[in-house]
Amino acid sequence: MTRLGSLAPSPPSSAVETAGLGKRFGKLWALQDCSVRVPRGRVVALVGPNGAGKTTLLRMLAGLSRPTTGEARILGRRPEQSEEFLSTIGYLAQDVPLYRRMTARQHVEVGAGLNRRWEGEAAIARLEALRVPTDRPVSTLSGGQRAQVALGLALAKRPAVLLLDEPVAALDPLARREFLAALAGAVAEDEVSVVLSSHLVHDLERVCDFVILLSASRVQLCADIEEILDTHRFLVGPRRPAAEIERAMDAVSVTQTARQSRVLVRTDGPIADPSWQVSEVGLEDVILAYMGRDADGVEQQTVGLGATA
Amino acid sequence: MNLLVWRLHRNQVRFAALALAVLAVILLVTGSVMAHDYDRALADCRASQSCADLGSQLFRGDGMIIDLVNLTVVVPLLFGLFWGAPLLAKELEDGTHNLVWTQSVPRRRWFTSTVGWALAAAALWGGAMAALVSWWRYPENALDSRFAAFDIQGIVPVAYALFAVALGIAIGSVARRVLPALAVTIATFLAVRVPIAVYLRPHFLTPVRATTSLASSGLGPPGSWLLSQSLVGPGGATTGNLFSVTPVCTTTGFASKGLIGSCLAHHGYRMTVTYQPAVRFWAFQGIEAGIFVILAALLVVFAFRWTLHRDA
Numbered sequence A: 001m002t003r004l005g006s007l008a009p010s011p012p013s014s015a016v017e018t019a020g021l022g023k024r025f026g027k028l029w030a031l032q033d034c035s036v037r038v039p040r041g042r043v044v045a046l047v048g049p050n051g052a053g054k055t056t057l058l059r060m061l062a063g064l065s066r067p068t069t070g071e072a073r074i075l076g077r078r079p080e081q082s083e084e085f086l087s088t089i090g091y092l093a094q095d096v097p098l099y100r101r102m103t104a105r106q107h108v109e110v111g112a113g114l115n116r117r118w119e120g121e122a123a124i125a126r127l128e129a130l131r132v133p134t135d136r137p138v139s140t141l142s143g144g145q146r147a148q149v150a151l152g153l154a155l156a157k158r159p160a161v162l163l164l165d166e167p168v169a170a171l172d173p174l175a176r177r178e179f180l181a182a183l184a185g186a187v188a189e190d191e192v193s194v195v196l197s198s199h200l201v202h203d204l205e206r207v208c209d210f211v212i213l214l215s216a217s218r219v220q221l222c223a224d225i226e227e228i229l230d231t232h233r234f235l236v237g238p239r240r241p242a243a244e245i246e247r248a249m250d251a252v253s254v255t256q257t258a259r260q261s262r263v264l265v266r267t268d269g270p271i272a273d274p275s276w277q278v279s280e281v282g283l284e285d286v287i288l289a290y291m292g293r294d295a296d297g298v299e300q301q302t303v304g305l306g307a308t309a
Numbered sequence B: 001m002n003l004l005v006w007r008l009h010r011n012q013v014r015f016a017a018l019a020l021a022v023l024a025v026i027l028l029v030t031g032s033v034m035a036h037d038y039d040r041a042l043a044d045c046r047a048s049q050s051c052a053d054l055g056s057q058l059f060r061g062d063g064m065i066i067d068l069v070n071l072t073v074v075v076p077l078l079f080g081l082f083w084g085a086p087l088l089a090k091e092l093e094d095g096t097h098n099l100v101w102t103q104s105v106p107r108r109r110w111f112t113s114t115v116g117w118a119l120a121a122a123a124l125w126g127g128a129m130a131a132l133v134s135w136w137r138y139p140e141n142a143l144d145s146r147f148a149a150f151d152i153q154g155i156v157p158v159a160y161a162l163f164a165v166a167l168g169i170a171i172g173s174v175a176r177r178v179l180p181a182l183a184v185t186i187a188t189f190l191a192v193r194v195p196i197a198v199y200l201r202p203h204f205l206t207p208v209r210a211t212t213s214l215a216s217s218g219l220g221p222p223g224s225w226l227l228s229q230s231l232v233g234p235g236g237a238t239t240g241n242l243f244s245v246t247p248v249c250t251t252t253g254f255a256s257k258g259l260i261g262s263c264l265a266h267h268g269y270r271m272t273v274t275y276q277p278a279v280r281f282w283a284f285q286g287i288e289a290g291i292f293v294i295l296a297a298l299l300v301v302f303a304f305r306w307t308l309h310r311d312a
Helices: A054-061 A104-114 A120-129 A143-156 A173-190 A201-207 A225-231 A242-248 A283-292 B002-048 B051-057 B063-094 B096-100 B107-136 B138-143 B146-152 B156-175 B178-203 B242-248 B257-266 B278-309
Strands: A014-025 A028-034 A037-039 A043-047 A069-074 A089-092 A161-165 A193-198 A210-215 A218-224 A232-238 A250-256 A260-266 A277-280 A299-302 B208-213 B225-232 B270-276
Touching (some): A014 A193, A028 A054, A037 A210, A104 A143, A104 B002, A120 A143, A143 A173, A173 A193, A173 A201, A210 A225, A210 A283, A218 A283, B002 B051, B002 B063, B002 B138, B063 B146, B063 B178, B107 B138, B107 B146, B138 B146, B146 B156, B178 B278
Parallel strands (some): A043 A210
Antiparallel strands (some): A014 A028, A210 A218, A232 A277, A250 A260
């Protein structure tokens, strides 16, 4: 990842592009040196442990927060307080904010006055299809229903890029599935690009095709999911020193047991050394391996006899 | 945008309209009775040339109504607490600013609209209230100094209301929570309003100094705002208060105040007074209103810059 102060005018082929983006609160960096590029039409899973900088990144993309360093572009446009920019994005904040005493229908009516492009009737129809009450104050709705209302409002703008900050984190599994299904439906209809943050990797695998992994306020991984699965392998073989493993290959994580070394490795071709037993990886394995890494190093873990990894 | 403002604040507007309507009914009814009585008494006393005593002969309002009228002095602060402080603080506290600031309306326009309506409402309600009170006090203003009820009539209530709302908005934008914003708004409002009324207002214009005879009744011209008085002895030196010199005249038990006055005047005592003449009422209203309108404007500009330039 290169550290860039600014971006050349980017072709509108990328939905989201950042260069050297950083945000500091007081002395703490919430996000550092974040340079990512996401093509249009992708559904991006923005993953990472709590406090990794996911919300900070999304807020800067939505124009709610100003970068300390670097810059961001959404469809080639810098996040700013202009109607042109604001009408290209849909944003759903972490705690799904809505006006408590207003009904879903009133939210939709009000939204018509706040947006030049507004598909209010379609939003109401979609909510009614999901059996979300549209004539009751949203404070009386369940968390899942509120999330559906908020998603409906974000989609009614017909945004080109939808930014969703942990929309499913507080939902029960059923509501979570319904929310993601509604999202997937909307994406299929509209060809909208989506960045969806979550710490629940498992849920995202179904709807997302791209991953940005943040950990310790830095980007650890930014790639197409298929590509990630193609270029990572799990190796199990007789135990050997970690240093030797790292010299020989691009190891993401090394787990040592008494007799074995288990390695998650990034590789382009087949593994030549026949002493390794090679297996395919799941997205969650890769993400957890990268999450566990400290800033630039390899995750190393030594597991004692009898203990489980 | 305007629909959003109305949806969010319509209950407050309805409540304020109701309160104003109740006040209007009470003041219009009692005020027209009092005005009628006063006009008739004035006509009567002019006929018999006994108007000097008019004030003491008239019914000048029910105590509770007078209290109610005097209580309107706190209404601008209530605007600041109910309309001003929560305006931005509630959005920031509930997180709904994240919703509204990512619609297509830029924050700048959202602010102008929201704050503009709040200020307009404050000016409208403050103005209506001040007009009602000014009208209601017509007999009282004629009999007594208008300076006695300076804070609740004329144009200053409008300026106080604008200031209170702007103050609440500015504090709310920084505090980002409703409750602390309320507390700080009360404290700051009083900390600005009281010292200006008590220490600054008497000196808006240089007071008039005059020497009056103790034999005449009343200190200073009618309707003026008396700021200070001091007793001057025969030698021309200030000699403390009236009671310290009364022994000069009270050789034979109790004497009424008027008689003491004549007696002291006879002995060469005079009274020096400083006051603001009645004709300066509107000049003072203009100066005080100007101060609070300028403060309100500065606060709005501050809140605007803070809201736009600070991270949401």
